[in-house]
């Protein structure tokens with residue numbers, strides 16, 4: 001069992017990411033346990049590596065070409081916001097609108113008019129607007145789909161190919177939202193999974209690349 005916040009362990013680059021802030025609403029601060037199920041660390045990581053062809057083999061261990069491969073691998077992943085602060089984790093919480101206990105199927109990140117970035121290579125499979133999600137963008141990364149909700153602006157069109165760090169929208173407060181934030185949901189083959197798994201994958205990928213580069217310099 002992993003506590004929701006524990007997944008985001010220390011990293012010098014994204015130290016602020018540790019700050020799992022309880023939301024303003026009551027109940028959100030209660031600690032939520034997550035079952036390390038079918039997207040468990042090892043299996044999930046192996047799958048994510050399968051999504052990215054360049055992840056299948058380790059870069060050469062020496063030389064400029066080897067360094068460049070580690071740099072490219074580092075750049076193949078990206079957090080969705082430049083500053084990552086979790087307002088509300090994935091799991092059961094008190095719904096801010098109804099006050100009832102309800103499953104929160106994504107992660108809420110603090111945001112203020114920020115660019116929302118593609119976390120890796122992928123395609124835009126849906127853009128739209130509805131009463132719940134507001135303006136939203138859905139990206140496909142292999143078997144995973146990621147949606148970004150409550151946007152103020154959508155910057156991509158359906159069918160577009162995105163690279164890591166491409167801005168796909170601007171955060172906002174559209175739809176069923178009590179204040180500006182970025183709601184991220186993630187599905188694997190249609191089944192809801194905790195987006196923290198992807199954030200953790202990004203963190204470990206980057207750490208691995210930095211360690212390899214440090215060793216080569």
Ligand SMILES: [Zn+2]
Nearest residue numbers: 106107108183
């Ligand atoms: Zn949310």
